[in-house]
Amino acid sequence: MKLKLRIWRQANADTQGRFQDYNLDHVSADSSFLEMLDLLNEQLIQAGEEPVAFDHDCREGICGMCGVVINGLAHGPARGLTACQLHMRHYKEGDTITIEPWRAAAFPLIKDLVVDRSAFDRIIQAGGYVSVSTGSAPDANAIPIPKKNADLAMDAAACIGCGACVAACPNGSAMLFTAAKVSHLGQLPQGQVERHNRVAAMVRQMDAEGFGGCTNHGECSAVCPKLIPLDVIGQMNRDLIRAVLSR
C-alpha cells in the first residue's frame, strides 16, 4: 500500500523540530509499524538523507523501548499493543499517518522520535523494590500467597515502562507507572514491610522529576499496551494517605 507519513524531525534538544512529509510505497499489510519505518529509513539512506531515529529493541511488545504517538494516540490505534506489535493491516491505501515522539516535560527529547525516559528509572530507584539482598531469602513456599493477590500483583507487574501513560496524559503525569509498581509490591506479603516508605519515596521522586499530577482523565490506562488498570492509582493514593498519616 501507499502511505503519506508526517514525521517529527528534530536533530537534538537544542534545535527546533518540525514535521516532515514523506511518501512511502510498497508497504506490506503484514509488516509491523516499525518495519514500515525500517522501509522508510532504507529509502532515506539510499537517497542520501538521514534516517528517522526511533527507539526499539525486542519488537515483541515486552521490552518497552519503542513508543511513538501515532495519529494522536500513544502506540497507535490498537488497544493493548505497543507500536512494534501494531501491524500495517490496520491501515489502508492512501492513509496519512502522523508520527511524533512522546511529549512530556519529564521526557526530554534526544533526537527525532527518541526521548529520555530515565526519570522512570529514578522513580524505581527511589523505592520500587523489596530490600532483600542476595542469599537472605527463606524457602520460596514458606509464605503462601492467595492466588488472587498473586494474580493482581502480576497484573500490575506487567508494566513495561514504555512511557505511553505519560505521553497520553494531558498533565504528563506518571501516576499509572508509579502506581503499577506500588500496587505490584503492595499486593504481596514480601512488600509489606516497606510499603509506606516505598510509596512516599516514589511519589516524592515522581514529583521531583517534573511529572504532572493526576486529574482522573484515564487516558493513561486507555493507551497502556499492557492494560494496567486505573484501579492501581486509587490503591496508591490510599497507600500514600496511610503513609502520611502513619508518620
Add this chain to the structure above:
Amino acid sequence: MSPRTTPWNLDDLHTTAAPLDGRVPAGPIESIWDQHRFHMKLINPANRRKFTIIIVGSGLAGASAAASLGEMGYNVHNFCYQDSPRRAHSVAAQGGINAAKNYRNDGDSIYRLFYDTVKGGDYRSREGNVYRLAQVSNAIIDQCVAQGVPFAREYGGLLDNRSFGGAQVSRTFYARGQTGQQLLLGAYQALARQIHAGSVQMHTRSELLDVVIADGRARGIVTRDMRTGEIQTWAADAVVLATGGYSNAFYLSTNAKGCNVTAAWRAYKRGAYFANPCFTQIHPTCIPPAGEHQSKLTLMSESLRNDGRIWVPRQAGDSRKPHEIPEAERYYYLEEKYPSFGNLVPRDVASRNAKMVVDAGHGVGELRNGVYLDFADAIRRLGEDVIRDRYGNLFDMYESITGENAYKAPMRIYPALHYTMGGLWVDYNLMSNIDGLFVIGEANFSDHGANRLGASALMQGLADGYFVLPYTLGNYLAQAGKSSVDSSHPAFAEVSSEVQDKITRLLAIKGRRTVDEFHRDLGKILWEYCGMGRTAAGLQKALTLIPQLRAEFWEDVRVPGSAADLNQSLEKAGRVADFFEMGELLCLDALHRSESCGGHFREESQTPDGEALRDDAHFSFVSAWQHTGDDALPMLHKEPLEFKYVKLSQRSYK
C-alpha cells in the same frame, strides 16, 4: 588494511597439544562447589569498596551480578546499550525457569536436574558446572520470590509448576507467559536499590566497543556514549561480560534488534578464547517470516507444545485450509515418530523435523514455510477458557502479528534462531583465559553443551549472577589484588584510537548499500549453510562467500550521519562488521566438528532414524578458538570432557 576476500586455507589448522583445563576442582560432584567456596580467599567487607568492577550488560546475568556485587560492597559500574537496564532481552523470555525443588513430589532432585541438563546438552558440557547450576537453582527461586516476583500460584497459595520442553517432571516455575520479564524486573529492582545506595553506577545508552587488556590482565573497556558519540575509557580491577548471545548473526532471530556479539568478539580478538560457536539453538515454535520486510522473528513459548498438536498435511503440496483436511490426511509427525515424547521432544529434534517436512513440500501457510500447531483437541478437552487462561497472551500476540485467531484455526509455526550455547570460554570460576575477564550468562559457553533445555537459560543467567560470580570474582580479586593500571595507561589510548579509526572508516565508505542489506545477506548465508542442517560442502561454500561479502561491506556500505550524535546506522554498522567476522568462525567450527550433537546437526553424521549421531571417540571436547590475526586461521584448543557421573548414550525420544 583491506579485508581478506579469500577463504582460509583449512590445511593450516593448528591444534595445540596441551589440553585446555576447565579447572573444575577434584572431589565428589555433590561437594566440590561447597569445598571450593570454603577454600576461596575472601575480601574483608570494608575493603571491597576499593575494588572497581565493570559489568557489561544488564540482563538476568548482568543485573543480578551488579546488584549482588553492589550489595557486597564492591564499587560497580554497569553498562547497557538500552535506555534502561530493564529492557535487556532477558525480558522477552516467556516460558519459565527450572529448579530442583521437587514441590510436585514427582521424583525430581538436584541430581536429576543435573542429569537431564547434561543429557539434554547431548553430552557436550562440563559435569562440574552443570551440577553446580542444578544445586543453586533452588536458591534462585527463593531469592526471586523474596523480591516479589509474582510467580503463578495454586489456590492453596503455594507455587505452581509445569512440565516444560521435554522434561518428565514438573520443575518449571513461571509468571504467566512473561517469566523473563518478571525475573528481570526482580533483578532490575535489586539493581535499582544499589544504584540508589551508590554502590552501582549505571551507564545507559552506552555501548562497549572494545576491551582493554594489558600485561595479561583485563584492565577496562572502551565505550561509546550513544547520545553524544563520545568515546570513553573505563578502568577496573575486573571486567565482567554479560552481553548475551550471537543469534543475530543470522539477521532473523528471536533476539532483540540490538543484541550483538561485539563485546565477546572484541574480547576474542584481544585473546579470549571463543568456545563451541557452532552450538546454536533453533527454537521450534516461532512465527514464520511473512516476507522480505521481516525484521525479526517472534517466538511462541514452547509451553504451547504441552497442549498443541503439531501436524502438516500428509500429502505434499496440499493447499486446502486446515479445517478441510480430514484427520486421516493429517501427518502428526512428532507423535508418530516419537510415541513416548510426542510433541514434547527437545527443541533440536522438533526443529529438525519441522525442516524435514517443510523441505519435503508439506509446509503450510501462503509461503508454505510453516507447520501447524493445533489446539482444537485441547479446547475440546479442556474448554477454551482453560486454554485462554494458560496461553491467552500468546494467542493474543499471535493474532496481533498474523491477523489470525488461533482459537479457531491452528497456529503456523517454524523454527528460528533463538539462543547460542557457544560463547567465550570460561573456567569453573567463570573466568576466561584472560586474567580478570569474566563472562556470565548466555555470553559464555559453559553449561548447556550442544543444546539448551527449555527454562534453563533464565536459571543459568541468574545462577551465574546471584550465586556463582559473587564468590568466584571475590576469590580472584583477593588473590590478584587491585589492578595497578588506570585509564592513563597507554593501552587505553591505543584501544580508543583503534575504536575511533573504525568509526571514521565506516562513515567514510559512503557506498551504495545499507547496513541492513548486508546483514540480511549474511544472515541468508548462515541460515542456508549453517542452520538446521549442515554439510561439509555447504560450510565450505559459506566460508568462501562470507569473506567476499565482508569485503564488499567494507567497500560499499553506506553509513549516513556523523560520529558525534545519536546515529543508529553507525551502531548497526559496527555490530554487523563484527558479525561478519564471527560468522566465519561459526562456520569454521561447524565444519571442524564433523559429528552431530544437539543443535549442531551435520547431515553426514546421523543415525538410520535421522537423529544426531555423536562421535564421542573424536569429539568429546570443547573447541576453544584463539584469534591469531585477521588473515590467519584461528588456533584450536581442546578441553577434554570427562563424564564420571552421567552415562553417555545415544539420545532417544522414541
